Amino acid sequence: MDRDRRKYRTYRDKLRRANREAAYTVVALGVIAIAWLLLGFGLADSDVRIASTPLWIVGGTVGTWLVAVIVAVVLAKRVFANFDLDDRADGDD
Amino acid sequence: MTDLIGLAPLALFLVVTLVASVIVRRRAARAGGGFVKDYFIGNRALGGFVLAMTTVATYGSVSSFVGGPGQAWEIGFGWVYMAVVQVTALVLLYGIMGKKMALIARKLDAVTVVDVVRARYGSNALANVSALVVVVFFVATMVAQFVGGAKIFEAVTGYPYLVGLTLFGIAAILFTTIGGFRGVAVTDALCGIMMIIGMVVLALGILNAGGGYENIMQTIQETAPHKLEPFSGGGMPWTLYLTQWLLVGVFTFVLPQSVVRTMGYKDTKALHNAMIVGTVVIGIMMIGMTSLGVLASGVLTEDLATYGGSVDNIIPLVTVGTLSAVLAGLAIIGPIAASISTVSSLLISASSAIVKDLYLHWCADRGRQPAERCVAASSQVITLVLGALVFALSVVPPDLIWKINMFAFGGLETAFFFVLVCGLFWKRANRTGALASMIGGVAAYCACMAAGFKVAGMHQIVIGIVVAGVLMAVGSWIGAQAKNARMDVFFPE
Numbered sequence: 325m326d327r328d329r330r331k332y333r334t335y336r337d338k339l340r341r342a343n344r345e346a347a348y349t350v351v352a353l354g355v356i357a358i359a360w361l362l363l364g365f366g367l368a369d370s371d372v373r374i375a376s377t378p379l380w381i382v383g384g385t386v387g388t389w390l391v392a393v394i395v396a397v398v399l400a401k402r403v404f405a406n407f408d409l410d411d412r413a414d415g416d417d
Numbered sequence: 418m419t420d421l422i423g424l425a426p427l428a429l430f431l432v433v434t435l436v437a438s439v440i441v442r443r444r445a446a447r448a449g450g451g452f453v454k455d456y457f458i459g460n461r462a463l464g465g466f467v468l469a470m471t472t473v474a475t476y477g478s479v480s481s482f483v484g485g486p487g488q489a490w491e492i493g494f495g496w497v498y499m500a501v502v503q504v505t506a507l508v509l510l511y512g513i514m515g516k517k518m519a520l521i522a523r524k525l526d527a528v529t530v531v532d533v534v535r536a537r538y539g540s541n542a543l544a545n546v547s548a549l550v551v552v553v554f555f556v557a558t559m560v561a562q563f564v565g566g567a568k569i570f571e572a573v574t575g576y577p578y579l580v581g582l583t584l585f586g587i588a589a590i591l592f593t594t595i596g597g598f599r600g601v602a603v604t605d606a607l608c609g610i611m612m613i614i615g616m617v618v619l620a621l622g623i624l625n626a627g628g629g630y631e632n633i634m635q636t637i638q639e640t641a642p643h644k645l646e647p648f649s650g651g652g653m654p655w656t657l658y659l660t661q662w663l664l665v666g667v668f669t670f671v672l673p674q675s676v677v678r679t680m681g682y683k684d685t686k687a688l689h690n691a692m693i694v695g696t697v698v699i700g701i702m703m704i705g706m707t708s709l710g711v712l713a714s715g716v717l718t719e720d721l722a723t724y725g726g727s728v729d730n731i732i733p734l735v736t737v738g739t740l741s742a743v744l745a746g747l748a749i750i751g752p753i754a755a756s757i758s759t760v761s762s763l764l765i766s767a768s769s770a771i772v773k774d775l776y777l778h779w780c781a782d783r784g785r786q787p788a789e790r791c792v793a794a795s796s797q798v799i800t801l802v803l804g805a806l807v808f809a810l811s812v813v814p815p816d817l818i819w820k821i822n823m824f825a826f827g828g829l830e831t832a833f834f835f836v837l838v839c840g841l842f843w844k845r846a847n848r849t850g851a852l853a854s855m856i857g858g859v860a861a862y863c864a865c866m867a868a869g870f871k872v873a874g875m876h877q878i879v880i881g882i883v884v885a886g887v888l889m890a891v892g893s894w895i896g897a898q899a900k901n902a903r904m905d906v907f908f909p910e
Contacts, residue, residue, distance in 0.1 A: 335524065336909040342516035343842065349512025353667070356505050364498050368647050376634035378645050384498045385708070389700035392504040396696040399512060400689035407685060409519050 332407040341405055348403050352395045356388065363387035423574055423746035430611060430750050431588040434604045434757075438596035441603050453777070456796055457528045457769040459599030461519075463682040465690025469507070470606035472678050472691070473698050474758035476506060476669065477612065478558075479565035480822055481703065482752035486710025487728030491721060493637075493644025493714075495653035497707040502666035504703070507695035509670040515679045515688045517841050522680035524906050529766075530673040530680075530837075531774040537840040537907055539899030540848035544778070546855055548770040550832045551673055554825040555763040555770075556807060561822035562763075563811035565729075566756030572733030573749045582811055585753055590804030593761040594797050598681060601761045608754035609698065615751020616705050619732075622739035622748070623709055626716045633715030640718055644711060660876035664823070668830040668882070671837045674766050760807070768800040824866055831858040831881035835889040844908050849896025850889040858885025 332338045364384025372379040445455050463471070489496035518533065527533050531551070535544035563586055570581025592604055627633035643650030669675065682688055713735040717724060724730050732752070736745050772795060780787055787795075835854045839846035862881025865871070872880060898904065 335520065338520055339517065339909065342520060345516060346513040346842065349509060352508060352512065353505055356508070357662075360502065365647055376631045376638070378494075380647060381494045381498070381645070384647070385494070385501045385704050388501050389504050389704055392508065392700065393693070393696050396508050396692045399508065400692045404512075404516075404685070404689055406689075409516075409523055409684060411524065 328405040329407050332405060335411060338407055338409075341407070345399075345404050348399065352399055355395055356392050359391040360384065360388045363391070423742040424576075426743065426747045427570075427585070427750055427753060430607075430754070431585060434607055435588060435592050435595075437603055437607060438592035438600040441600040442596050445597070445599055453528060453773060453792060453796070455599070456597035456793070457765065457773055458522075458677070458681045459597070459602060461523070461681050461683060462599065463602055463678070463687065465682075465687040466694055467602050467606045468678060468682045468687055469691035469695035469698060470609035471602040471758075471762070472507060472510065472675055473695055473702065474605035474609040474612065474755070475674050475678070475762040476503075476672075476699070477609075477702055477755050478759040478822065479562050479569070479752050479756040482612070482615075482706055482755050483565055483569055483729055483732050484822075485703075486706050486713070487731040489707040489710030490713050490717065490731045491728050492652045493641065493646070493649045494708075494711055495644075495647050495649040497704060497711060498647055499653065499658055499661045500665075500703045500707040501700070502662050503669075504696055504700045505666050506669045506675075507692060507699055509667070510675050510679065511688050511692045511695070513670055514676055514837070514841070515682075515692075516685065518676060518679040519682065519688070521841075521906055525903065527680065529769045529773050530676050530833075531770060533680075534836060534840065534851075535774075535778075536903040538836075538846075538848040538851045539902035540852065541778070541782075543836075543848055543852050543855065544774060546852065547832070547836070548774040550829070550855065550859060551770045552767050554828045554832075555674070555767040556803070556810070557821050558825040559760045559763050559767075559807040560810045561825070562756040562760045563807060564814040565822075566753045567811065568729070568814070569733050569749060569752050572730065573736050573745055578814070579812065581753075582808070585757055586804075586808045586811065589757040589760045590764070590801065590808065593764045593804065594800045597796075598765055601758075601765050602678075602681070604761060605758040608758035611754040612702060612751045612758075613698070613705075615748045615754070616702065616709065618740065618744055618748045619736060619751070620705070620709055620712075622744065623712050623716055623735060626739040627712065628715075630712075633712050636715045636718065637711070641714060644714060654874065656874045660879060663882070664827060664830070664876055664878050668834055668878070671833040672826075672829050673833060674762050676833075676837065677766055677769075764800060764804055764807070767803055768796065771799050771803070772796045827866075827876065827878040827881065828859055828862055831862045831878060831885050834882060835885050839889055839893070841907065843893075844904070846889065846893045847896045847898045847902070850892030850894075853892035854885045854889035857888040858882065861885075 332341050364380050367380040367383045370379045374382050521533060525536050531544050531547045534547050566585060567578050567582035571578040593601055624630055637644050713731055716735055724734055736748050740748055832855050836851045858881050861884040862877055865877040865880050
């Protein structure tokens with residue numbers, strides 16, 4: 325975290341980082357959308373049932389949600405950087 | 418159930434939220450930091466949990482608790498599968514807008530989304546149109562929330578519609594007027610918690626009345642097997658899936674009432690935590706409530722005509738039919754909290770559009786600096802008057818209320834999608850493109866809604882967004898950047 329704060333000190337660097345994180349988020353949306361398709365429509369022909377519930381329902385709803393939670397955790401803990409949102413530490417402002 | 422015991426949980430909840438609102442306001446006043454920044458953006462002090470809950474509670478409206486589950490009762494698990502696309506809402510909002518809006522808002526000392534739009538494009542005309550769009554569509558949405566909440570109150574408690582409207586309408590208006598943005602955020606968090614508790618209570622009632630989960634699923638298999646298919650025997654066409662992905666999934670991250678929350682959190686850690694907590698909670702809420710709608714098929718097994726011919730009656734009926742008076746009183750706090758939290762968030766945003774974006778800017782243009790006491794009083798009076806207006810419009814409930822709600826949702830997305838996205842990420846975008854996009858897109862959307870015109874059966878938001886996108890591109894190509902556009906803040910060299 326401290327490394328991130330040292331790395332993104334100026335306003336410009338922070339905005340660039342925010343742009344990159346926005347792009348990663350669009351990729352994450354793609355991952356969730358593909359999971360939604362595969363776990364729902366992709367399993368629609370399966371005869372497997374869990375507690376009398378067709379597999380596509382479990383996969384398409386709870387499965388998609390779990391994928392979204394995993395994506396949120398990966399983005400928040402591994403991809404996104406921590407830095408000061410105020411300008412106090414900026415050298416170029 | 419016209420019995421006072423049934424009202425006790427709701428009354429207690431309203432008192433607690435009102436007290437919380439007063440405490441938050443007093444603490445904020447003691448902390449200082451300027452009235453406008455505190456009242457409209459909470460001094461940018463929201464932590465991760467409150468940020469997540471206020472966003473989810475603002476996003477999850479009374480439709481999520483009544484109309485949506487009612488549709489799920491009629492259509493089946495295809496509706497739940499469609500509703501789950503809403504789990505992308507917070508990831509997109511915080512991931513795309515979160516940090517950039519927070520950095521820019523701090524740099525500009527911006528308090529509202531319109532402040533940011535004005536600075537980016539250097540256009541007062543665009544800012545005024547944005548404020549007008551916000552107020553008009555927010556008022557429409559607030560009326561829908563009040564009416565929806567009061568109707569479920571009437572159906573479940575047996576008390577007249579006006580009693581419910583007065584009870585929680587006045588409470589919502591009061592704690593928004595008193596608490597400001599931070600008060601709204603805290604009461605939203607309380608509402609979010611109560612929404613989940615209400616849902617759990619209703620789930621227990623339905624499962625108990627239906628003889629358990631597996632029994633209900635077997636009943637559905639025998640009586641309505643199409644409810645277990647993704648296309649629901651034609652009830653869920655692919656065009657509906659596609660447009661719902663756009664309307665309640667992909668485009669929601671530009672809704673001004675959500676975007677303003679990315680200007681009010683305290684640090685990046687809070688944003689990261691909110692993304693995780695919010696995605697967990699929104700999934701529980703959206704999958705949970707719509708699934709309960711389908712599971713209600715195991716309890717309400719007749720056709721729709723038997724239940725009054727409207728899917729909006731399903732959740733009230735199943736609540737009354739499966740729970741005791743006290744538990745039903747607890748369960749209806751869910752939809753009423755959803756209604757209150759959405760109204761309070763929209764009310765504070767609409768009020769900021771009038772006070773901050775129109776009045777204070779008008780004063781600044783004329784070199785006037787109103788006294789802080791005057792700003793404080795006028796902000797609270799405007800909030801109160803707007804709330805009273807919405808209350809008055811809700812007294813005689815208009816027809817097609819759920820359609821008005823979705824209409825407003827689509828209108829806001831059409832108006833702000835390209836204006837915000839291009840404003841933040843496309844240097845070439847300018848005021849000509851932004852004005853054309855907002856006015857042209859909204860006009861095309863409203864005209865198609867009024868005429869009932871659709872392309873390939875898809876919701877009119879598709880037309881609105883395409884028109885808005887084309888006009889943004891053409892306008893930005895033809896026009897030039899305004900001299901007072903703050904490009905140094907948005908795209909520093």
